[in-house]
Amino acid sequence: MKGNINWFKYSSPQTFYPLAGTLAPWFGALAAVFGAAGLYIGFFVAPTDYQQGEAYRIIFIHVPAAWMSMFLYLVMAFWAGAGLMFNTRLSGMMASALAPTGALFTFIALWTGSLWGKPMWGTYWVWDARLTSELILLFLYFGFMALQAAIDDARRADRAGAVLALVGVVNVPVIYFSVQWWNTLHQGASVSLTKAPTMAATMFAGMIVMAFGFWFYSIAVTLLRVRCIVLERERNSEWVTEYARDFR
Amino acid sequence: MKPRHKRLAMIVGGVAALGAAAALVLSAFQQNLVFFFTPSQVAANEAPQGRNFRIGGLVEAGSVKRQADGVTVQFVVTDTARSIPVVYRGILPDLFREGKGVVTQGRLGPDGVFQASEVLAKHDENYMPPESAQALEQAGKAQKSVVIR
Amino acid sequence: MNWGGWSDFFAMGGYAFYVWGSYAVTFGLLVMEIVLLLRRRRKARAQLVLSRGRRNP
Known part of the structure; x- marks a missing residue:
């Protein structure tokens, strides 16, 4: 999982903090490289679409962002659940660190989807199962962050947020399978684990490279954020006061 | 280990209960969700x-x-x-x-x-350049003419 | 290459508003996230300097 190479060695904030600090810039660099490559492929290698023309190029952001919105929620729920089960502080901190980035990608998916829907479908929004469940995902992220912000005690905030995060996990398969289970305006999946992609190879490549770019970005940002959370929550511990001696 | 197992059971039970509730709500509102x-x-x-x-x-x-x-x-x-x-x-x-x-x-x-x-x-989930779409259309026409014979 | 020139590129086949509206907001939000995060980091470190000052006056 993100940042945890050896579960037992790095499961304390004190040992994880420097590891996160070392890893974050590397993932940031990877994000920049993959992002640049993905944008290049998306605009200069992938051809126009026979049906949607140049408007389809929104796909290079929309689909990777949607994938991240779901993936980050599952990772967040995983850490929240682990913190609930093992009573570990760092797990709860990881869940809290993931939420804002997950919410951001959810919003990006909704925003870019809306701007894509207007010229192609003829509307900025419909309440079909796919769009509605993705909007619910955004509310779940916001609810998680608001709930944690409302509770002063960090451990209690972790537990309350964890319950909400776990309860909301059911929404992720709903989002993914919505286009199969219900009649929707949103079309079915172009990419799946079981069949070949229904996209030209260069279009598919651009999308995958951007997905990796977003993933590396998320890792870098989450690692930076969890370091902030560690400094905030562990400020009275000996190792932090010792570490902060060198701060100006 | 015991408190941890109890916590796990509560989490799993809670998630399962919510899943069941969601399934019930969805099937009850099936008509309105179309x-x-x-x-x-x-x-x-x-x-x-x-x-x-x-x-x-x-x-x-x-x-x-x-x-x-x-x-x-x-x-x-x-x-x-x-x-x-x-x-x-x-x-x-x-x-x-x-x-x-x-x-x-x-x-x-x-x-x-x-x-x-x-x-x-x-629209469907297919993305391809115009040349590929034309080629597909030609191939479809050729196949149809074979089938008719 | 896909484009006859830069004006073709910016026009995006007539869909400029939708395509650039998507990319611009995405890029802006990602930059904002990083800026806010750096601000949070600065504040967290400043808080530690403050409390250190209180401990060792």
Whole structure:
């Protein structure tokens, strides 16, 4: 999982903090490289679409962002659940660190989807199962962050947020399978684990490279954020006061 | 280990309970959650009477007719089994094409014609350059001519 | 290459508003996230300097 190479060695904030600090810039660099490559492929290698023309190029952001919105929620729920089960502080901190980035990608998916829907479908929004469940995902992220912000005690905030995060996990398969289970305006999946992609190879490549770019970005940002959370929550511990001696 | 197992059981139980509740709610509201009805469903009287609903299907090839006033357009929505004639006043989306997907909202008139207030184009999940699409079309034509023989 | 020139590129086949509206907002939000995060980091470190000052006056 993100940042945890050896579960037992790095499961304390004190040992994880420097590891996160070392890893974050590397993932940031990877994000920049993959992002640049993905944008290049998306605009200069992938051809126009026979049906949607140049408007389809929104796909290079929309689909990777949607994938991240779901993936980050599952990772967040995983850490929240682990913190609930093992009573570990760092797990709860990881869940809290993931939420804002997950919410951001959810919003990006909704925003870019809306701007894509207007010229192609003829509307900025419909309440079909796919769009509605993705909007619910955004509310779940916001609810998680608001709930944690409302509770002063960090451990209690972790537990309350964890319950909400776990309860909301059911929404992720709903989002993914919505286009199969219900009649929707949103079309079915172009990419799946079981069949070949229904996209030209260069279009598919651009999308995958951007997905990796977003993933590396998320890792870098989450690692930076969890370091902030560690400094905030562990400020009275000996190792932090010792570490902060060198701060100006 | 015991408190941890108890916590795990509570989490799993809670998530399972919520999953069951969600499944129940969804099945209970199945009717209201339908985003569009197919022409077959409309023919089987599954669509709500006397209020707005949506129908979805394909625009039947050769069915699009524009009226003399320049604004009104007629077309037929089909799911290859049943069809419904539609009349609409307004601008059609860019991707509205014969043989392609459409979702339209409106009311079914007593004469069986659907009075549409909104027409949306539904596109598929295929992305390819124009050359590939042309090649596919040619291949399809060639295959059809083989089958007929 | 896909484009006849830069004006073709910016026009995006007539869909400029939708395509650039998507990319611009995405890029802006990602930059904002990083800026806010750096601000949070600065504040967290400043808080530690403050409390250190209180401990060792």
